[in-house]
Amino acid sequence: xxxxxxxxxxxxxxxxxxxxxxxxxxxxxxxxxxxxxxxxxxxxxxxxxxxxxxxxxxxxxxxxxxxxxxxxxxxxxxxxxxxxxxxxxxxxxxxxxxxxxxxxxxxxxxxxxxxxxxxxxxxxxxxxxxxxxxxxxxxxxxxxxxxxxxxxxxxxxxxxxxxxxxxxxxxxxxxxxxxxxxxxxxxxxxxxxxxxxxxxxxxxxxxxxxxxxxx
Amino acid sequence: xxxxxxxxxxxxxxxxxxxxxxxxxxxxxxxxxxxxxxxxxxxxxxxxxxxxxxxxxxxxxxxxxxxxxxxxxxxxxxxxxxxxxxxxxxxxxxxxxxxxxxxxxxxxxxxxxxxxxxxxxxxxxxxxxxxxxxxxxxxxxxxxxxxxxxxxxxxxxxxxxxxxxxxxxxxxxxxxxxxxxxxxxxxxxxxxxxxxxxxxxxxxxxxxxxxxxxxxxxxxxxxxxxxxxxxxxxxxxxxxxxxxxxxxxxxxxxxxxxxxxxxxxxxxxxxxxxxxxxxxxxxxxxxxxxxxxxxxxxxxxxxxxxxxx
Numbered sequence: 001x002x003x004x005x006x007x008x009x010x011x012x013x014x015x016x017x018x019x020x021x022x023x024x025x026x027x028x029x030x031x032x033x034x035x036x037x038x039x040x041x042x043x044x045x046x047x048x049x050x051x052x053x054x055x056x057x058x059x060x061x062x063x064x065x066x067x068x069x070x071x072x073x074x075x076x077x078x079x080x081x082x083x084x085x086x087x088x089x090x091x092x093x094x095x096x097x098x099x100x101x102x103x104x105x106x107x108x109x110x111x112x113x114x115x116x117x118x119x120x121x122x123x124x125x126x127x128x129x130x131x132x133x134x135x136x137x138x139x140x141x142x143x144x145x146x147x148x149x150x151x152x153x154x155x156x157x158x159x160x161x162x163x164x165x166x167x168x169x170x171x172x173x174x175x176x177x178x179x180x181x182x183x184x185x186x187x188x189x190x191x192x193x194x195x196x197x198x199x200x201x202x203x204x205x206x207x208x209x210x211x212x213x214x215x
Numbered sequence: 216x217x218x219x220x221x222x223x224x225x226x227x228x229x230x231x232x233x234x235x236x237x238x239x240x241x242x243x244x245x246x247x248x249x250x251x252x253x254x255x256x257x258x259x260x261x262x263x264x265x266x267x268x269x270x271x272x273x274x275x276x277x278x279x280x281x282x283x284x285x286x287x288x289x290x291x292x293x294x295x296x297x298x299x300x301x302x303x304x305x306x307x308x309x310x311x312x313x314x315x316x317x318x319x320x321x322x323x324x325x326x327x328x329x330x331x332x333x334x335x336x337x338x339x340x341x342x343x344x345x346x347x348x349x350x351x352x353x354x355x356x357x358x359x360x361x362x363x364x365x366x367x368x369x370x371x372x373x374x375x376x377x378x379x380x381x382x383x384x385x386x387x388x389x390x391x392x393x394x395x396x397x398x399x400x401x402x403x404x405x406x407x408x409x410x411x412x413x414x415x416x417x418x419x420x421x422x423x424x425x426x427x428x429x430x431x432x433x434x435x436x437x438x439x440x441x442x443x444x445x446x447x448x449x450x451x452x453x454x455x456x457x458x459x460x461x462x463x464x465x466x467x468x469x470x471x472x473x474x475x476x477x478x479x480x481x482x483x484x485x486x487x488x489x490x491x492x493x494x495x496x497x498x499x500x501x502x503x504x505x506x507x508x509x510x511x512x513x514x515x516x517x518x519x520x521x522x523x524x
Binding site for chain 2: 053054055057058059060061062065066068069070071072073077078080082083085086088089090092093112113114115116117118119166170171172215
């Protein structure tokens with residue numbers, strides 16, 4: 001079981017990376033005009049040359065405020081890691097109930113002390129814990145539906161992966177994302193003999209990706 | 216000459232965006248927007264009513280009136296204004312007073328210059344009216360927390376914290392460098408005197424108009440500044456004779472308004488504004504200047520189409 005979990009985590013981490021990069025754009029600055037079309041929103045990705053200068057604000061003793069503003073395309077640096085306080089409701093929203101393990105993970109997800117705030121950050125421990133909670137929730141989610149009573153095939157996996165993505169990410173998965181998910185379902189879970197657990201692993205991989213853990 | 220970012224954004228949205236999206240995609244976009252708004256403004260998952268709203272950004276004003284936002288923003292401010300959580304609740308004076316300001320719809324500058332006191336009353340921390348108050352800057356626990364340890368009792372740490380909290384001044388302390396001379400003579404040396412004596416925010420000059428510290432820890436007491444030290448000229452030519460004068464100059468500046476909107480961006484995005492967001496930033500400053508409420512600053516940024524793109 002432990003071996004299976006570790007194997008699943010390895011698969012998961014590659015999946016997290018893929019989902020986290022989906023739709024992001026890295027282009028040289030100063031190209032002028034839109035850098036491309038964001039596949040998720042359909043909106044043009046604008047570069048610095050498109051940025052209005054904005055007003056200047058006077059600093060004490062002369063000088064101008066805002067000179068430290070960073071460059072970059074619109075839409076960059078938009079994603080943040082969901083805090084524990086939000087995950088409690090978010091798991092319940094997409095799974096129908098909160099995984100029983102989750103309340104024990106407040107410290108793992110760096111829940112800040114009273115009256116305090118810090119920006120949540122993902123770590124190997126928090127991602128693995130998120131995967132454990134997701135797998136527990138996904139075992140329930142795949143426990144009775146007939147769709148999960150047989151082993152995943154490339155066709156059924158593609159269908160169910162799309163459903164998982166829509167449900168957990170609130171967006172349609174791209175073909176590359178579906179391919180990775182299908183690989184999880186049909187290849188990476190081969191050592192697992194229980195069909196429903198195969199689906200639960202697949203479900204958990206999608207649920208532990210950046211599409212769900214960030215906003 | 217060209218289009219403003221807002222107009223451009225609107226046109227592009229019409230050309231490439233919402234009108235071109237199928238209904239299901241519009242629903243998904245609205246739900247993602249609802250999730251982002253809810254987690255950002257309250258730290259919690261979205262309510263079912265927000266999730267089902269085709270225009271969740273229309274609910275921003277209502278969300279800013281909820282207790283969840285007041286709690287989240289007060290925590291954020293406390294985290295931004297201090298190096299770490301207080302060792303006692305009353306040391307987190309900026310948390311309590313910012314929450315009070317939000318709950319009572321007060322102008323943001325009162326966080327720094329309002330006639331309040333934040334102090335423990337039994338097991339609770341309360342905000343009370345105090346004619347001698349200066350935001351939370353004269354509240355006992357805050358005064359002690361940032362009294363510092365300068366040998367002659369000049370409150371250099373307080374001088375920095377006042378300016379940091381109100382306008383976001385950032386200085387790197389050099390007192391951790393091995394062998395550094397942090398006496399008055401040392402602070403006047405080349406390399407130190409810039410921050411301590413020569414800059415518009417000169418810490419030693421500001422500290423001379425503040426009360427002076429005697430003792431340490433719980434035994435600390437404060438005495439008025441020496442008459443011979445008053446006034447001091449700081450902030451690029453402004454004369455001040457007290458902490459109140461300093462704060463009055465700070466909150467009437469561009470730096471204060473700029474700070475308010477940078478806080479709004481940082482709260483909403485987890486980072487400062489970018490060059491591309493200058494136009495939204497300017498509207499944020501306009502809204503904040505118009506009514507003085509930090510909620511107005513946050514509302515402009517959170518309501519802009521770019522927030523949910």
